[in-house]
C-alpha cells in the first residue's frame with residue numbers, strides 16, 4: 195500500500211518525508227522510533243500503515259499536546275516520551291522489533307515562530323534558545339561567560355569570522371545593561387557593518403548559541419550511539435541534518451561503522467573487524483526542486499541512512515575522540531555553575 199502524503203504548509207512541513215518513508219518502508223510493519231517528534235509529521239505518516247507502532251520522543255514539552263491528540267486515535271500503536279534523544283537507552287524496549295530510528299535534527303517552524311523560545315533574531319525580549327530539558331539558557335551564556343569562551347563558542351559552533359570582536363563588544367555592552375535578543379542583534383550588526391553576505395549577520399552567532407545551550411554535539415553523538423544499539427538486524431538508522439557540524443558527525447559515524455577499518459595498515463586483512471552496518475549510498479539525499487520551491491527552509495537538509503547487518507548491542511567507537519575539540523567547547527558550560 196502506498197500512503198498519500200498530505201502536506202500542511204501553514205504550520206510545518208516535514209522535510210524529505212517521502213524519502214524517509216521510502217527508506218524505512220513502514221508497509222512491512224515493525225516498531226519505529228521518531229527521535230524528533232516535533233509536530234508529528236513523520237510519526238503520523240508511519241502510523242498510516244496498520245501493522246506499525248511508533249514511539250515518538252521530543253525534548254520540547256509542547257510536542258506532548260500534539261502527541262496526546264495522536265494517542266487518542268492510535269492508543270495501542272503510538273507512545274510519546276518527553277525526553278532527550280541522548281536518553282534513548284532509558285526507553286523500555288524489551289521484545290520490540292525496532293525497524294527504524296529516525297532523527298530530523300534542529301528545530302521546527304513552530305519553535306522558531308515562538309517568541310518566548312528566542313530562537314529567531316527577530317524575537318523580542320529575553321534571550322532563551324532552550325528547546326526543552328536544559329540546564330541553562332542563552333541569557334546566562336551571553337551575560338555571564340568570559341570573552342574568550344564566547345569567542346570559542348561563536349568560532350567552533352558558528353564558524354563566525356568576527357567571533358573575537360563580537361565577544362569583546364558583548365562584554366563591554368553588558369557592563370552597561372543585561373543583554374536581550376534585540377541588544378545582541380544590534381551588537382552583531384555593529385561589528386559586521388560591511389556585511390555583503392546574503393545571510394542575516396546574526397545567523398552564525400545565533401546558531402552557535404543554540405548549539406551550545408542545547409548541547410547539540412553530545413546530544414547527537416549519544417543519540418546516534420544509542421540508536422545503533424537498539425535497532426534489530428536489518429533495522430535502519432536515518433538522520434536528516436541541517437548544518438555542516440551535524441552532517442560531519444553523522445557522516446563520520448556512519449562511515450566508521452559501515453567500513454572495514456584496518457587497525458594498522460600492516461595488519462593482515464583477516465584480523466579486520468567486520469562492518470556492523472552497510473550503506474546503499476554514500477552521498478546524502480537532498481530535497482528535490484519541488485520540495486525546495488514549496489519549503490525554502492529545506493535547502494540545507496541532508497539525509498543519510500545506514501542498515502544494521504546483525505544483532506549486536508555493544509561496540510567500540512572513536513567518535514567522541516574524533517570530535518573532542520567540539521566537546522571541549524561544549525564543556526565550557528561547566529563554568530556557568532560557578533556563576534549562576
Ligand SMILES: C[S@@+](CC[C@H](N)C(=O)[O-])C[C@H]1O[C@@H](n2cnc3c(N)ncnc32)[C@H](O)[C@@H]1O
Pocket residue numbers: 206207208209229230231232233234235236251252253254257277278279280298299300301302325326413414
Ligand atoms: C525539525 S523538528 C522535527 C519535525 C518533525 N520531523 C515533524 O515532522 O514534525 C526537530 C525537533 O527535534 C526536537 N529536538 C531537538 N533536539 C532534541 C534532542 N536532543 N532530543 C529530543 N528532541 C530534540 C526539537 O524540539 C524539535 O521538535
